[in-house]
Amino acid sequence: MWILDSAYRNGGVDLWTKDRTVTRIHHDYVPPFYIHFHDPHSHHEMIDVLEERYRSEECTIKTIFGEFPGYSVYAGRDVAEAIEKQANFDADLYNVDVRRDQRFMAEQGIAPCSTENDSRFSPEFTHELNIAEVKVLDDPALSAFCSDIEIIHDETTLLTGQTKDVLADLFFIIASIDPDLILMPDADRWMPKIRKQALKYDLDMPFSRNGKYRQMDSRSYWSYGRMEHKESALIPDGRILIDTEQSFVYQEGGLEGVLMAARISGLSPNLSSRFTPGTLISSYEVYEAVKRGIAVPFRKSDPELVRHVATLQAADRGGMMFQPSPGIYENVDELDFTSMYPSIIVQSNLSPETIEHTGRRGFLPVALEPLLDLRITTKRLKKIDPKFAGIDSILKWMLVTCFGYTGYKNAKFGRIEVHEGITGRSRDILLKTKDIAEEMNFCVLHGIVDCLWVQGAPIAALKERVEHETRLLSEIEHFDWIVFEPMNDGTGAYNRYFGRLSDGSIKVRGIAARRHDTPEYVRDMQGRMLKVIAGAKSIAELEQIQEEVKNIFRDSVKALPAAPSKSMAISRRISRLTYAHRCLEGAAVQAYQKQGVEVAPGMKIRYVVTDARRYQVRPEWVADSFDIPFYTALLEKAWTEISFAFGKEAGPEKNPGNFSHPMAMSV
């Protein structure tokens, strides 16, 4: 019995299982929420009413902080919120907002995308999913209709023509091949449109296996300092539909990543593919809590302790960073700690309840340990077999975000002091590593949070000693040469570097080729430059190819006027719709609106700059010209980044008659 989807329907959980054929099994399930009154006597009237009106029983509530007397109430979230208000927030509520299908599976010890005998923490798992790919070839930003659809199953079918006919054919094919999983680029943008058309033409939409759909509303939200946008989604029951374009988990981890995320978090793959790693790790924590009979708080009631601002500032410093001297260095090793922050949580027993009671083992370290062990395994396995790369990537993301989540004010199992404890410990570790390296006569060039760049030998001995003294695992990457880029004021940038690894590949961080907003033409030029310099094993060899690389810049500038406008598109995720100052991004939002395209904060837009000085831009699909001096300046900037590989004297070569465009600095 392999669970492929789950949903809460009609007072119970629908589990869709696959055992050659797909079956829906309904389990009646009305779980209670729990309530603990700080002073039950003052609320005895309400308690009486609860017992009268709903099924309600006295019980002991097990939380991470200990056990408390309380009541289990068999009612929904609306009742819970009403009680909370009536009790003047003098009560702690638990298990109010836990997804009921997830809770059911956690209590039963089962999980999606696995069978009863499977271990959720095994890196190997199988599935026999019947997979189809559906590609709507029209542009979802512009078109409300689908006129061209490609379906890839055993064979590729191309449907084209009037929307009604195309949809009728699509629905017929989906119904007859009856796939368990549909991979569909922009599914969440197309599905609401397809449903609208299906209603209009009175067609029966067969994506859901029982005709039911779950709706997720569109929303814009802040995440890690940037505005994100999530499309509204229409999720079919009993079939997995993955939006391959919008799904972060699918993009990072492929299908294996989505299925692993579902196994780990206890959420249907329909949800695991649509959630961020942060939501997945918090779902994982919820699943683990329910599995252990620990109640999940509805609202967090362990507020931050009152502290003096100086204490606060001393505690909240973040990760350790060294300042590199910009320039090129030969024979450098990068020592990188594996999953440093989660390892610290496990090793140092950091959990909300262990801040004041250090003696006992905390929930967070206990819950994270198997996940961390799994990640360490997949990290090793992916080097032997690339099929583990997707799984490893998702686990890495989940573990990375689990740290940030401890500092989130509404985190169910988070607390800011844990967050600070982790960064504090990480600073000690990096400083200790630096001390060890220097004691062993290594030269420390740079360090950020969980990695250190050093020159010297023998590196294996350093790694061994660091691992022994810190009790953390680490990895070494050898650079034949590495360039640390300067910031505008000439001091070293922490996160902008590139270098040649000993296997001949180039590792790049923070320069144009790696940034998402870089126009294709500029990225392509820098990509070609990186390919050439990848051939140089030393600084001496780099000098020999300097002219060849410079020529790529010269040729790109020369060919620029004849280049296609589309290759100049700048990709941006917009953070707002109105801008206080004139800027290119604001102009792009207006240009989109002028074309009749609805935009929302967090959405990605692509525009071509036609006149930077007058803030004129056009959406990518209508652009037929571009601002040549502006793009020349971008090319110059990209070449400057590379030119540091040839020493400072190489410098950028200005194109005669052109100038560094001031606005290019902000792109």
Add this chain to the structure above:
Amino acid sequence: MGRSFESVRQGVKSIADRWSRTTRALKKEDQQYGEKLVELAKKHSSESFVGCDDPLEAAVFSVLVEILKRQDAIESAQRANGEP
């Protein structure tokens, strides 16, 4: 997350910007020293956050370390040349 205040490194940058503006008011022959100070203040701004809470303390610490380094280099050179 949830709350933020200026980091020591950002604070040092603000100080360096202020010192840079102040430098413009110096006499022409003194300006090079003002500019040098700005550069030295930022030299260790990342590392000094380990112990310093006050950006000014961090900036001064960074400048002093660099001055001591320079003094040491001069004294070594003098010793190498046989000067007292």
